[in-house]
Amino acid sequence: MVKSKMMKISVFCGLIALLLSSCVSRQKMAYFQNMERLEGNNTPNYYTTVIENNDLLNITVSPSGATEMDLKLVQPFNLPITAAPNVMGNITGQQRLQSYLVDNKGNIDFPVLGQLHVAGLTRQKLIELLKTRISEYVDNPIINVRIDNFKISVLGEVKTPGAYQIEDERITLLEALALAGDMTIYGRRDNVLIIRETEGIKKYAYVDITQSDFIDSPYYYLQQNDVVYIEPNKAQMQSSVYNRNIPIFISVASVLISLAILITNK
Known part of the structure; x- marks a missing residue:
């Protein structure tokens, strides 16, 4: 009788230990x-994105007015629009704006203005630079800059x-x-x-x-x-060397064995 009670206590303690070992502490998860x-x-x-080498920049220059003359004045400062290829390399009817690739020295070749050093500038700083330079040719140009990649x-x-x-x-x-x-x-x-x-x-x-x-x-x-x-984590690295379901199998087997012992000892 004493042996049976000791067996039950051992099984109960084992189950408690198994449950505690399966818990993950809040300090590791929260x-x-x-x-x-x-x-x-x-x-x-605050954080502002800085232009880096190998960035692809989409830069468009628009006029403040909407007349045909205004549109002609800004046209030299925009890259041509090209047809977009599909995944097979075939030309489709869709169009896309070309982008400026920032080279390994941090420069881009901009129409009319020539080579500009843009790496290290924020988007707003580049807009201010372009607006100042292009204002020599166009009154109050509207500049939009976006990092495509x-x-x-x-x-x-x-x-x-x-x-x-x-x-x-x-x-x-x-x-x-x-x-x-x-x-x-x-x-x-x-x-x-x-x-x-x-x-x-x-x-x-x-x-x-x-x-x-x-x-x-x-x-x-x-x-x-x-x-x-x-x-x-450590548990995942250890589980990579064996079947991840093994702990589940062990837990189920432990519960079944415990139930069997309790039933047979009644």
Whole structure:
């Protein structure tokens, strides 16, 4: 009788240990812990995209007026519109604006104005530069600049890894994770790797998004062509060497064995 009771106690303790071992602590899973640290921090955190080498720039110059003469005056400052090829390389009826490729020295060749150094400028600074130069030929021109190839890549333990085109040229690390469907439960939230290339030099940093102070990190706002990598946690790396369903099988088998022991000892 004593032996039977000891067996039941052992089984009960084993079940409790199994349940506790399967739980993941809040410290490893929850985002934005210790948010109270940010209270009273009213420092604005602005970010403006900077043009880099190999960026594709869509630049259009429009007149302030709408007369035929106004349109003719700005025409030399715009690249011609070309027919867009489809995926097979055949020319379609659709049209697209050509883009300026920023070369490895940070320059573009602009109609009439010639070579311009644009790397390191924000979009607004480039607009101001072009408006000043083109105003020598056209009264009050309207300039629009857009980065055509602003994209980021999210890899590793997320639901939908891949490269994402960003329309508004401004994205945070959290927004990038949201685009990729957020991390899986197997992703390390305390060791997010961000790889960045600036002026041909590759840099990287690790960000802990379980702590609220990462909001002040220079990697909170992503730049064009940044790569975000979510490292698998220890459990995921260990599971890669065997069937991931084995812990489930063990848990089910343990429950069945426990029930059998309890029934037979009644």
